[in-house]
Amino acid sequence: MEKASLREAYGRALLELGRRNENIVVLDADLSGSTKTKMFAKEFPNRFFNMGVAEQDMIGTAAGLAASGKIPFASTFAIFATGRAWEQIRQSVAYAGLNVKIVASHGGITVGDDGGSHQAIEDIALMRILPHMAVIVPADAIEMEQVIYTIAEYEGPVYVRGSRVNFPIIYNNGDYHFQLGKGSIIREGEDITIIATGLMVHHTLEAAKELENCGISARVINMSTIKPIDKELIIESAKITGAIVTAEEHLIIGGLGSAVCEVLSESYPVPVKRIGIEDRFGISGKPEALLAYFHLMPEDIIEAAKRLLDCKPYRLRAIA
Amino acid sequence: MEEADIERLKAIAKDIRKDILIMLNKATSGHTGGSLSVVEILVALFFSKMRHDPNNVHYRERDRFVLSKGHAAPALYAVLSRCGYFDRKELFELRKLGSHLQGHPDSKFTPGVEVPTGSLGQGLSMANGIALALRLDKIPSRVYVLLGDGEVQEGQVWEAAMTAAHYKIDNLCAILDNNGLQIDGWVKDVMNIEPLGKKWEAFGWEVLEIDGHDFNQILDALDKAEKIKGRPTIIIAHTIKGKGVSFFENQVKYHGIAPNDIELEKALKELDSN
Ligand SMILES: Cc1ncc(C[n+]2csc(CCOP(=O)(O)OP(=O)(O)O)c2C)c(N)n1
Ligand SMILES: [Mg+2]
Numbered sequence: 106m107e108k109a110s111l112r113e114a115y116g117r118a119l120l121e122l123g124r125r126n127e128n129i130v131v132l133d134a135d136l137s138g139s140t141k142t143k144m145f146a147k148e149f150p151n152r153f154f155n156m157g158v159a160e161q162d163m164i165g166t167a168a169g170l171a172a173s174g175k176i177p178f179a180s181t182f183a184i185f186a187t188g189r190a191w192e193q194i195r196q197s198v199a200y201a202g203l204n205v206k207i208v209a210s211h212g213g214i215t216v217g218d219d220g221g222s223h224q225a226i227e228d229i230a231l232m233r234i235l236p237h238m239a240v241i242v243p244a245d246a247i248e249m250e251q252v253i254y255t256i257a258e259y260e261g262p263v264y265v266r267g268s269r270v271n272f273p274i275i276y277n278n279g280d281y282h283f284q285l286g287k288g289s290i291i292r293e294g295e296d297i298t299i300i301a302t303g304l305m306v307h308h309t310l311e312a313a314k315e316l317e318n319c320g321i322s323a324r325v326i327n328m329s330t331i332k333p334i335d336k337e338l339i340i341e342s343a344k345i346t347g348a349i350v351t352a353e354e355h356l357i358i359g360g361l362g363s364a365v366c367e368v369l370s371e372s373y374p375v376p377v378k379r380i381g382i383e384d385r386f387g388i389s390g391k392p393e394a395l396l397a398y399f400h401l402m403p404e405d406i407i408e409a410a411k412r413l414l415d416c417k418p419y420r421l422r423a424i425a
Numbered sequence: 426m427e428e429a430d431i432e433r434l435k436a437i438a439k440d441i442r443k444d445i446l447i448m449l450n451k452a453t454s455g456h457t458g459g460s461l462s463v464v465e466i467l468v469a470l471f472f473s474k475m476r477h478d479p480n481n482v483h484y485r486e487r488d489r490f491v492l493s494k495g496h497a498a499p500a501l502y503a504v505l506s507r508c509g510y511f512d513r514k515e516l517f518e519l520r521k522l523g524s525h526l527q528g529h530p531d532s533k534f535t536p537g538v539e540v541p542t543g544s545l546g547q548g549l550s551m552a553n554g555i556a557l558a559l560r561l562d563k564i565p566s567r568v569y570v571l572l573g574d575g576e577v578q579e580g581q582v583w584e585a586a587m588t589a590a591h592y593k594i595d596n597l598c599a600i601l602d603n604n605g606l607q608i609d610g611w612v613k614d615v616m617n618i619e620p621l622g623k624k625w626e627a628f629g630w631e632v633l634e635i636d637g638h639d640f641n642q643i644l645d646a647l648d649k650a651e652k653i654k655g656r657p658t659i660i661i662a663h664t665i666k667g668k669g670v671s672f673f674e675n676q677v678k679y680h681g682i683a684p685n686d687i688e689l690e691k692a693l694k695e696l697d698s699n
Contacts, residue, residue: 135575135608135615143609155609157578157616158545189544218454218520220528222495222543390522398522 108271109246112210115267116141118253119178123149129257132167132179134160140180140210140267164190164205168197171204176257182216183209183225183266187232198262199235205262207232208253212242212266213354214382214399215304215392224387225266230359232264233332239263239285240332242353242361244306245275248329251283259285266303270392273307275327288335294322297410298342298349302328302361305352305380305401312406323410331361339368343375348413350378352406354396357381376416378409426644430473434640437507438468439696442669444503444516446692449683452520455528458666458679460500462604462637463571466662467504469643470569479509482536488566489539489555493548494573494602495529496681502526502535510537546579548572549599553588556597567651568597575607578616583628589657590629598650599630599659602637604666608680625659637662670695 122129123145130152137143137155146153156163160181167177179186186209187194198205209228216224232240239261243249249267256263275291288300292313301309306327313323324346326338343349349369351362362379369375382399396402441464449455471477475488492501499519506513511525518524525534529543540551552570559566576582589597601621609615618624622632631653635642643662650658666680667673670692673684684692 133609135578137609139608155615157612158575158607159578159580159616161580185544218452218528220520220531220543222527222529222531222541388522389520389524389526389528394522 107274107277109274110271111243111246111249111267112139112141114246114249115208115253116144118250119145120148122253122257123152126176126257128174128176130154130170130175130177132156132163132177134158134163134181134185136181139182142178142180160185160190161193164193164207165197167205168201168203172201176204176206178206178208180208180210182211182223183228184211184223187225187228187264191231195235199238202237203262204260206256206265207263208265208267210267211269213268213303214387214395215268215270215354216387217269217392217395218389220389221386226356226382226387227359228266229331229353229355229361230363233359233364237262238332239330240266241285241330242266242302243329244303244327245272247274247276247281248283251281252329255283255285268304270304272304275306275310283329286330286333286335288326288328288330288338290324290338291327292323292325294324295346296322297414298324298326298346299352299406299410300326300328300339300342300349300361300365301352302331303354305354308401308403309352309406311403312410315403315407316410319411321410321414328361331364334364334368336368336372339365340373343369343373347417348376350380350406350409350413352380352401354401355381357383376413378413380406380409426641431640434468434472437472438464441468441500441503441507442696443693444507444513445499446670446684446689448499448503448516448519450686450689451517453683454520455499455683456496456681457673457683458606458676459494459573459602459604460497461668461670461673462664462666463497463500463602464668465638465640465643466571466600466602467500469640469647471504471508473644474647475569476566477508479537482510485564486566489552489568491539491548491552491555491568491570492530492542493552493570494545494576495542495548497571498526498528498530501530501538505535505537508537511535545573545576546581549582549585550588552597552599553585553592553594556594557592559596566596570597570599572599572601573607574601574603574605574612574618575615577601577618586625586628586630593655594657595654597657598647599657601659601661602664603661604664606666606675606677606680610677622661629656631656631658632661633658634661634663637664638668
């Protein structure tokens with residue numbers, strides 16, 4: 106299975122944007138080699154600002170640049186971007202309604218060995234609760250590239266969550282077109298819908314294949330825009346399949362699962378199971394081992410889907 | 426300090442460096458440069474200056490240590506283990522799933538770690554809080570906190586610097602590992618922090634400057650700091666990132682890379698021959 110780096114996709118897109126548009130400016134907080142903003146910095150040193158280890162100052166400076174007509178992209182690890190600088194993002198960016206793009210690497214537990222202090226498991230929640238803030242979690246490097254081009258055209262604050270690890274390619278046939286605010290159906294099914302984001306989209310596809318072998322047909326949705334969330338698609342899926350599993354590399358509190366439940370509970374309640382990290386912090390370990398430890402593997406999705414189907418009382422099924 | 430004592434500390438420092446390199450190699454990730462630059466400082470604190478007891482980890486009168494530059498965890502772990510806080514075998518479980526030794530210091534898992542760190546810029550504030558509590562409780566212990574030179578770019582450090590001076594926190598001593606490098610390059614190129622000594626002075630601190638690899642100078646400064654009353658002291662320790670292994674020294678690349686097997690072998694050999 107082919108994998109590619111979301112960070113490199115970001116670096117490439119940023120560089121290309123820099124060539125097309127002089128108003129693109131980039132900020133980083135001493136992690137430009139890791140986030141790949143260094144690619145832009147090398148070609149456009151005058152439009153790149155390394156702020157040192159100072160995330161709050163980075164966000165404030167980005168806001169000032171945006172207030173003066175620039176299109177700033179600010180990058181660091183997800184936890185420092187959304188956590189350390191949260192109130193700066195709230196006040197100087199979201200409250201001000203400014204056109205700042207925050208693109209973070211190192212979302213989730215796949216940060217790995219560095220441990221819980223560095224694993225952002227609450228960043229989606231932190232950004233999602235801010236009025237006016239769009240929140241995007243690409244599922245692979247191809248989508249990441251499209252997201253970056255899209256948000257450069259979009260006027261308003263955006264948070265994009267990337268990853269330290271490479272993701273398996275989902276959209277390899279070239280006909281995918283990312284649209285802000287739209288989920289994409291990547292597999293059709295009638296028995297259950299699994300809505301996933303980020304790395305979990307791949308795990309969900311694996312799970313769906315296995316479920317099919319058990320006679321369960323699963324609709325799989327990549328919900329890369331978590332805010333504004335694609336309500337129509339969620340409700341339509343609930344109507345068709347009557348049960349929904351959500352899967353994210355994030356706390357089950359406040360992230361994709363919560364967003365989906367908010368829509369369903371008001372508009373079309375169906376049984377839901379959220380897959381994600383329970384109410385606890387991350388720990389050190391290799392990414393693969395941690396995914397298993399935190400029950401974020403295809404097996405965990407399969408198990409959740411099977412259990413959830415038992416909550417659809419009107420339907421007779423044969424589970425292999 | 427007696428010459429024999431210094432020789433003893435030097436021998437410990439050499440063993441600590443070896444442990445750090447082996448742990449990092451086995452973990453296959455972690456921070457080599459910034460762990461090697463603080464070895465003498467940690468050895469001087471834990472093997473000479475500080476009152477502490479590995480057999481009674483939480484005893485009230487212990488001196489407290491906060492590793493604000495939390496990514497130097499391997500150095501702290503190697504020192505704690507050699508003091509007897511936990512078995513040396515645990516060192517080689519560093520960063521592994523289920524290990525007591527997390528990638529960054531975590532007081533929930535590791536005896537001898539006072540507070541968790543890893544997100545830079547937060548240690549001095551916590552150290553201030555610990556020092557204030559000691560003062561309230563009339564406990565005569567001292568608090569030591571170790572900062573990085575890139576780390577002091579965080580605004581919170583300077584908020585805490587004001588606090589320490591304002592509340593005359595003289596039972597606290599900060600040490601700044603002034604190794605000149607951060608992740609993206611030389612500190613002076615990424616985000617200049619100079620004039621460093623004058624900044625801390627202007628914030629109301631007593632400032633001492635030393636060679637951070639010279640035990641006599643470190644211990645002298647720590648003693649001096651203890652005698653300064655009515656204001657906090659910072660020791661600006663001039664160090665070399667990657668100190669002790671020629672091909673890691675002053676190399677920006679080895680900030681966050683662990684030695685591979687070949688590098689480890691070469692490094693151990695070099696340490697042994699010195
Ligand atoms: C708040 C925060 N931002 C970013 C990082 C990532 N980071 C880890 S070490 C480091 C550079 C620190 O430089 P310095 O303090 O000079 O450390 P040293 O040279 O002693 O290794 C950075 C940016 C972090 N750990 N915490
Ligand atoms: Mg440094």
